[in-house]
Amino acid sequence: LCTLEMHRALPIETQAKHLFATELINEVIIANAYASEEELKQLSMLNSERLTFNVELYNTISELERKIVLEEPHFYRGDVSDYLIRSTQSRVKYKQEEFKPTYTPNIRRGDILIENELYGQYKGELQIALRDMENSGKTNVVGHIVKEEIFLLDYLEPWGKFAFLIK
Known part of the structure; x- marks a missing residue:
């Protein structure tokens, strides 16, 4: 009902x-x-x-990026931005790994992002786009939150836990 x-x-x-x-x-x-x-x-x-977003992942995603999206714990950093929700632990855990540039189109609200090695110390960081923006080529777009759940981004608070599930 x-x-x-x-x-x-x-x-x-x-x-x-x-x-x-x-x-x-x-x-x-x-x-x-x-x-x-x-x-x-x-x-x-x-x-x-824990807010779990249903997502579609793109076929350009690497195995490591897939692991970061689906298996690593995520929380919204406390230093809030109007543009991104940042989950930074993956960049620490996987700082020795390669994150080659793959799919780098312009970014749309609800896109799931992982910074590639062109972004230096930020490589491996997972983010969710809150606004549409131009992609400098340093950000791999690995998936997207399903359209009927994008509005839920407005309810995720700083330090809030979140996860992703393939739908």
Whole structure:
């Protein structure tokens, strides 16, 4: 059952993520008599304390970049920017690794980014774009948050934990 009008066309999983992200509720009750087994399974796997974005990864992503996106823990650094959400631990952990330039188109809101070796000390850092911007060629675009979940970026707070799941 739709709680907010803006949820009407959204997947049930995204609706619940939004409710948890507002930090106004801590329990979701499903009033939809026709919730599918798959929807119930998706909801049961949600972590209300970590915002998990459904994503599409591009075929240009390296194995190491894939590991960083899907397996490493992420949190939004406290020094906030209007342009990027930065998760910096991967640049520390993988500073000895190579991050060759791969797919470097202009950046769109919701893009998942990993700085390549042209960015020096920042290579390996994972970021999420909050605004469209030009790509200098130093940033690999490795994937994108699914369009129905991009609005959830507005609810991620500094020091907040987040993760990605291939959809």
